[in-house]
Amino acid sequence: SLQEKISGAFAKLRGKGRLTEADVDLALREVRLALLEADVNFKIVKEFIARVREKAVGRDVLESLSPDQMVVGIVRDELQELLGGQTHRLNWSSRPPTVIMLAGLQGTGKTTTAGKLAGLLKREGKKPLLVACDVYRPQAILQLQTVGKQVGATVYEEGKTNPVHIAQRGVSYAREHGHDVVIIDTAGRLHVDEAMMTEAKSIAEAIRPDETLLALDAMTGQDAVQAASAFNQALPLTGVILTKMDGDARGGAILSVRSITGVPVKYIGVGEKLDAIEQFHPDRMAGRILG
Amino acid sequence: GLGGRKLDEEFLEELEEGLILSDVSVQTSTSLISDLRDAARRGEARDDESARDWLKRRVVEVLGVETEPMRFNPSGLTVWLFIGVNGVGKTTSIGKLAHRLVEEGHKPLLAAGDTFRAAASEQLAEWARRADVPIVAGQQGADPAAVVFDALQAAKSRGRDVVLVDTAGRLHNKSNLMNELAKITRIIEREVGHPPDESLLVIDATTGQNGLHQAHAFAGTAPLTGLILTKWDGTAKGGIVLTVTKETGVPVKLLGVGEKADEICDFDATEWTETMFS
Numbered sequence: 431s432l433q434e435k436i437s438g439a440f441a442k443l444r445g446k447g448r449l450t451e452a453d454v455d456l457a458l459r460e461v462r463l464a465l466l467e468a469d470v471n472f473k474i475v476k477e478f479i480a481r482v483r484e485k486a487v488g489r490d491v492l493e494s495l496s497p498d499q500m501v502v503g504i505v506r507d508e509l510q511e512l513l514g515g516q517t518h519r520l521n522w523s524s525r526p527p528t529v530i531m532l533a534g535l536q537g538t539g540k541t542t543t544a545g546k547l548a549g550l551l552k553r554e555g556k557k558p559l560l561v562a563c564d565v566y567r568p569q570a571i572l573q574l575q576t577v578g579k580q581v582g583a584t585v586y587e588e589g590k591t592n593p594v595h596i597a598q599r600g601v602s603y604a605r606e607h608g609h610d611v612v613i614i615d616t617a618g619r620l621h622v623d624e625a626m627m628t629e630a631k632s633i634a635e636a637i638r639p640d641e642t643l644l645a646l647d648a649m650t651g652q653d654a655v656q657a658a659s660a661f662n663q664a665l666p667l668t669g670v671i672l673t674k675m676d677g678d679a680r681g682g683a684i685l686s687v688r689s690i691t692g693v694p695v696k697y698i699g700v701g702e703k704l705d706a707i708e709q710f711h712p713d714r715m716a717g718r719i720l721g
Numbered sequence: 722g723l724g725g726r727k728l729d730e731e732f733l734e735e736l737e738e739g740l741i742l743s744d745v746s747v748q749t750s751t752s753l754i755s756d757l758r759d760a761a762r763r764g765e766a767r768d769d770e771s772a773r774d775w776l777k778r779r780v781v782e783v784l785g786v787e788t789e790p791m792r793f794n795p796s797g798l799t800v801w802l803f804i805g806v807n808g809v810g811k812t813t814s815i816g817k818l819a820h821r822l823v824e825e826g827h828k829p830l831l832a833a834g835d836t837f838r839a840a841a842s843e844q845l846a847e848w849a850r851r852a853d854v855p856i857v858a859g860q861q862g863a864d865p866a867a868v869v870f871d872a873l874q875a876a877k878s879r880g881r882d883v884v885l886v887d888t889a890g891r892l893h894n895k896s897n898l899m900n901e902l903a904k905i906t907r908i909i910e911r912e913v914g915h916p917p918d919e920s921l922l923v924i925d926a927t928t929g930q931n932g933l934h935q936a937h938a939f940a941g942t943a944p945l946t947g948l949i950l951t952k953w954d955g956t957a958k959g960g961i962v963l964t965v966t967k968e969t970g971v972p973v974k975l976l977g978v979g980e981k982a983d984e985i986c987d988f989d990a991t992e993w994t995e996t997m998f999s
């Protein structure tokens with residue numbers, strides 16, 4: 431573990447009264463490596479290390495702790511704070527229906543997450559409507575209909591037509607049929623695909639979502655920053671759903687995304703089944719990133 | 722000199738940073754820069770420009786200068802197995818290869834080995850329709866090994882020469898799912914008398930360091946013969962494949978460069994490296 435590695439580095443410096451620059455730099459070398467291995471963006475790691483260094487150097491080593499425990503403690507606190515101290519809930523609209531739009535790169539889990547959200551909201555007593563705005567991927571509409579059926583949520587679709595119109599009419603349909611929340615599934619898209627980013631923007635402008643959630647794959651590497659910034663610029667985002675957290679990827683991409691966009695994590699996906707959606711815990715995530 | 726700025730530590734760090742930003746592992750990046758330092762000491766890279774060129778050649782060397790072609794069975798049915806974690810592009814890659822194989826005069830058959838995910842068989846069936854090739858699928862929840870078995874039988878009896886086997890995405894830390902995959906490989910081996918001619922691990926170019934863990938784990942379910950790096954039309958460089966090839970010896974064979982049927986191409990180490998360094 432990181433603590434073991436740092437304490438290994440500190441083995442020769444036991445029992446000092448105050449953390450010196452040398453002590454801290456020794457420990458931070460291990461922290462830097464751990465963060466890079468966890469997929470935290472290179473530039474974010476640099477900034478993070480500098481911030482921790484500032485907080486750690488000259489700190490009194492508490493009676494009850496060893497220097498390595500001190501540094502790890504500072505690192506964990508800093509990470510946890512960056513990841514978002516409190517639990518973030520969905521923004522609920524004062525005038526129903528609440529509109530939630532899912533967006534992101536290809537294959538990150540949007541359609542599955544749409545089903546999970548519908549199931550979760552149903553369990554909370556809501557009446558969600560799923561809207562099929564992916565008109566490109568083979569059988570994407572069928573996939574959404576299938577997950578909709580599995581959680582007992584209605585799916586609004588108009589086949590392979592205009593996604594902006596489907597979204598608009600989906601919201602109207604929700605209003606007319608007493609659905610208090612609408613979940614819009616959109617096609618996976620590259621942030622460098624101008625036409626598709628324009629489409630996403632058009633959908634968002636047409637329906638004015640209360641929540642625009644980026645589905646981010648927990649195994650995303652250094653490129654997370656580019657993609658998240660671009661989506662945030664275009665839409666903008668109100669939250670992130672970190673998917674495939676049941677894997678063993680450390681998930682450092684979320685730290686980069688949070689640092690760059692300031693967008694909070696609303697939920698995490700923890701499996702392929704439609705009940706596999708959970709609250710995000712910044713403290714657990716901090717521990718996972720550090721490894 | 723004539724080449725450019727004299728090689729210094731700052732430039733070496735810049736090169737290392739470039740590798741890490743491309744998702745090459747810290748270990749691989751450090752090792753490559755260490756090789757470069759040795760080369761510089763031997764006088765093989767005197768300035769920034771020649772150092773960069775040296776590093777590019779070293780990367781190409783690690784990847785394997787010669788592109789490894791896809792393997793066909795000389796005497797019987799050819800079987801290509803597609804495996805990998807969820808959402809990386811297995812099904813789409815099969816769809817693209819089905820098109821390519823038909824263009825090359827082959828008679829492929831698709832095996833819908835993902836019997837779990839919503840609309841998985843239907844998604845592959847649409848690709849089969851587009852390429853005008855037969856597909857063997859099963860009921861939702863059927864044993865995937867049974868579907869693969871049926872597909873191999875169907876290919877033999879219908880005179881098809883290549884079977885493309887789609888499997889469900891699975892996270893490699895789920896032992897029951899990895900066991901299921903190992904069973905599929907065994908069924909193939911039993912039915913055609915040898916392991917799949919290609920066992921292809923599909924890796925998403927946006928994947929970070931987890932890609933190496935994926936490779937190690939999936940290597941335990943099938944004898945990996947190649948990697949397919951998908952979504953290379955994005956901005957992610959997919960540098961983790963450099964680490965995977967270096968650590969496992971498995972070469973990248975194909976590059977996914979889009980969502981359309983013709984958007985797959987043979988991996989070219991030199992071209993890929995050029996792009997990585999641009």
Ligand SMILES: Nc1nc2c(ncn2[C@@H]2O[C@H](COP(=O)(O)OP(=O)(O)OP(=O)(O)O)[C@@H](O)[C@H]2O)c(=O)[nH]1
Binds near residue numbers: 537
């Ligand atoms: N293990 C695991 N798998 C997940 C999770 N979320 C989604 N998946 C799987 O990831 C794969 C892709 O999910 P989709 O819902 O199709 O992803 P998508 O973002 O809609 O894909 P596109 O529409 O093509 O962009 C599927 O195999 C899902 O079952 C998760 O939290 N854990």
Ligand SMILES: Nc1nc2c(ncn2[C@@H]2O[C@H](COP(=O)(O)OP(=O)(O)OP(=O)(O)O)[C@@H](O)[C@H]2O)c(=O)[nH]1
Binds near residue numbers: 838
């Ligand atoms: N831009 C781009 N998208 C791709 C590429 N390959 C696949 N995709 C997209 O990635 C998404 C997932 O592709 P799939 O073929 O369903 O992936 P999969 O591995 O079969 O997914 P599961 O079966 O759910 O594990 C789809 O939206 C594809 O269109 C590629 O090379 N470039």
Ligand SMILES: [Mg+2]
Binds near residue numbers: 542570
């Ligand atoms: Mg989808």
Ligand SMILES: [Mg+2]
Binds near residue numbers: 811812841888889
């Ligand atoms: Mg698939």
